[in-house]
Amino acid sequence: MFTDTHTHMNAEQFDEDRDEAIKRAYDAGVTRIVNIGFNRETIPTSIALAEKYPFVYSAVGWHPQDAKDMRPGDLEWIEELCKHEKVVAIGEIGLDYYWDTSPKDVQNRVFREQIRLARKLGMPIVIHNRDAHRDVVEVLKEERAAEVGGIMHCFSGSWETARQCLDMNFYISFGGPVTFKNAKQPKEVLAQVPIDRLLIETDAPYLTPHPYRGKRNETAYVRLVAETAAEIRGLSLEELAQVTTENAVRLLGLK
Ligand SMILES: [Zn+2]
Numbered sequence: 001m002f003t004d005t006h007t008h009m010n011a012e013q014f015d016e017d018r019d020e021a022i023k024r025a026y027d028a029g030v031t032r033i034v035n036i037g038f039n040r041e042t043i044p045t046s047i048a049l050a051e052k053y054p055f056v057y058s059a060v061g062w063h064p065q066d067a068k069d070m071r072p073g074d075l076e077w078i079e080e081l082c083k084h085e086k087v088v089a090i091g092e093i094g095l096d097y098y099w100d101t102s103p104k105d106v107q108n109r110v111f112r113e114q115i116r117l118a119r120k121l122g123m124p125i126v127i128h129n130r131d132a133h134r135d136v137v138e139v140l141k142e143e144r145a146a147e148v149g150g151i152m153h154c155f156s157g158s159w160e161t162a163r164q165c166l167d168m169n170f171y172i173s174f175g176g177p178v179t180f181k182n183a184k185q186p187k188e189v190l191a192q193v194p195i196d197r198l199l200i201e202t203d204a205p206y207l208t209p210h211p212y213r214g215k216r217n218e219t220a221y222v223r224l225v226a227e228t229a230a231e232i233r234g235l236s237l238e239e240l241a242q243v244t245t246e247n248a249v250r251l252l253g254l255k
Contacts, residue, residue, distance in 0.1 A: 006151070010042060029222065088254065154174070179227075
């Protein structure tokens with residue numbers, strides 16, 4: 001009944017127990033998983049996971065932190081992989097001014113190239129935005145990302161930023177941080193997002209929800225995000241699960 005729209009179950013943190021962790025997710029009621037491959041190493045392993053499990057899908061894109069490693073031919077590689085029947089979006093792509101591991105101008109160029117590719121292919125995009133709200137919105141506008149829309153992953157911005165993204169046909173996705181007691185702004189934004197644009201995710205193995213904060217995250221914990229979201233929206237857990245799954249199915253064409 002739950003859909004985790006953003007996870008990295010192909011990450012090395014799951015090398016010891018990947019199949020068990022995916023089974024735990026299934027047993028916890030997660031019926032659809034979108035796994036994200038974001039660089040030369042993780043794109044092939046993400047697709048392999050989607051090929052192994054009928055309920056796992058993949059997004060493929062070049063992460064802003066790895067922007068400096070993108071070489072000629074990599075964009076064409078991503079374009080080719082987008083023909084794969086289990087690849088449902090381009091991402092995660094965007095800007096990361098927190099880690100700043102790639103120069104901002106390189107991040108910006110790689111972000112724009114992939115939005116153009118998404119428009120060419122008619123694929124939705126998954127946006128990574130860390131401490132770059134203003135520039136992300138500006139690039140999305142300038143590159144006419146509204147033509148394809150997509151997902152603002154683990155949204156951490158203000159309502160004003162959320163509103164601009166909603167206007168450009170984006171869905172707003174919330175992860176573990178919204179479960180933290182002091183997460184005032186994410187909770188306020190979650191309360192206001194139109195219900196037909198709301199998504200949930202884990203970003204496992206990162207951003208672990210309360211009460212497991214500090215431990216490894218995994219897709220089964222999307223239920224904890226769903227519980228928080230249901231409480232804020234005044235819905236039952238089942239209603240919240242159903243509407244967010246319907247949203248993900250509609251946007252990404254999941255089965
Ligand atoms: Zn991610």
